[in-house]
Amino acid sequence: MTKNPFGVNLTFLPALTPPDYPAYAKVIIEEGVRIVETAGNNPGPIITQLKKAGCTVLHKCTTIRHAKSAVKLGVDFLSIDGFECAGHVGETDITNFILLSRARQDLGVPFIASGGFADGNGLAAALALGACGINMGTRFMCTVEAPIHNNIKEAIVKADETDTQLLLRRWRNTSRLFNNKVAAEAYKIEKESQTGEFSELAHLVSGKRGRQVFINGDVDYGVSPFLPVYPVHPRLFFTGSTIPFPLFFLLPSLPRL
Template sequence: TMPFKTALTEALGIAIPVVQGGMQWVGYAELASAVSNAGGLGILTALTQPTPEDLRKEIRRCRTMTTKPFGVNITLLPALVTPNYDAYAQVVIDENIKIVETAGNSPGPIIKKLKSAGIIILHKCTTIRHAISAEKLGVDFLSIDGFECAGHVGEHDIPNFILLRRAAQSIKTPFIASGGFADGQGLAGVLALGACGMNMGTRFMCTVESPIHENVKKAIVNATEDDTTLVLRRWRNTSRLFKNKVAMEAKKIETESPTGKFEEIAHLVSGKRGREVYLNGDVEYGVWSAGPVMGLIKDIPTCEVLVKRIEREAEETIAKIQEMMTPVRSKL
């Protein structure tokens, strides 16, 4: 296959413009190193580590598993226990990480701190307004996160066909596409829409190296694009979850509660409880994030096989489109 050359592959020195986005309780060294070894960019999730010192250990563990670049995700969103973001960022700087995926609210101070240490920032956002603010903060790349995404979808519900073209019209910073992608046809599509790469979460959850229970991977393979639901809109922290009993119970309380107190559903949506799903494989035990892209996912490949396949599919797709143009050209 032909090597890719985009703003993302050039800046990071990676072979294929595919990023494994931050995923709570999934983004451990096993997955990040496998994605980086396959030629993409693997990402460790900072808050999955209970303390900044644990993140330091995880970064060092990941370095024993790959010599390729990998990044760290720092997500700034409401949490049941507020993390010390600054301390996590300091560890990232001390451990010489070259790229950080930031996401969430008021990222200014963290971005400033990381940028002053020379770190490349890939900032995830679900609206053009946030993309423009992040551009003003000097981020290097944006990750444009459509309504198709898993987890925190934002409050505006704009799918990627609109959002990516809006990004191309409104921002100068190079951007990647996030939310709804699982194959090389998707990669070819987003390159056409103006992106310089593609982010995948759910697709990478469902790989051999993904350090979660096999039952969860099988649930993804068996699920369709109808199997997600949105909760937490009432608190402007909308989250797209796998549609199971706990998620539907939380949604019912959210809709029907006269008080609207977050505490009434905290025990249902808690991350600690969701983590048990990944550890024990009972997909109904707690809430967990997944995207409607589940409908496209039919297997559990290694990251190497997946990334190679995406590369081949993208190339074939681009060639096919070129063929569609040839008859027109030959008439000239």
């Protein structure tokens, strides 16, 4: 697809069937990928494996304590994720305004800011707080190139700052998700369950089910980690049919972006 450098993400999270992360890292190394983003629990062994192979490693953190631990493991730079971010927000609920200032004061490696960024104003704010740049995810889902269903792009653009829901806090795996019918049902089970068994809502928050949302365009089919990014310039909005490519494909950026 490209002769240019690209990176790969490895996220280590609790799972019913944990992936073979060392095997993933082995394939990354053997295929010549030299930029890797890591995130999640107990990244040490994989970071060591990647660094020994000469990879540049970015580690994503939601606390300064974890960021310092990552620096000790030898990561090259960090992504500091504030409580505003979509997906896994950590358990401390500290926003970027505080986290970025602390990162500037305490970390000895470069860092970028993640969570709630969607335009140049956010970039300027992050730079002023000491970050070297920003990480945007949801924002690029609304671009012409993003191969997801148009209904999902519509939902993101029409959403506001109140349209997210925190789930899975009971199991210390808190995630910020789009507040649809499935998220509301899962939240009700999480709060009212007498047993505290994750299996009661596992079928609702399944990653496989969530991925189908981007293909079938049914916003209420599963839970999805994205944020509102209004306003979006009309020229960046996709109005055609679904593009049949996986979401994780690297997409060419256009000059207007």
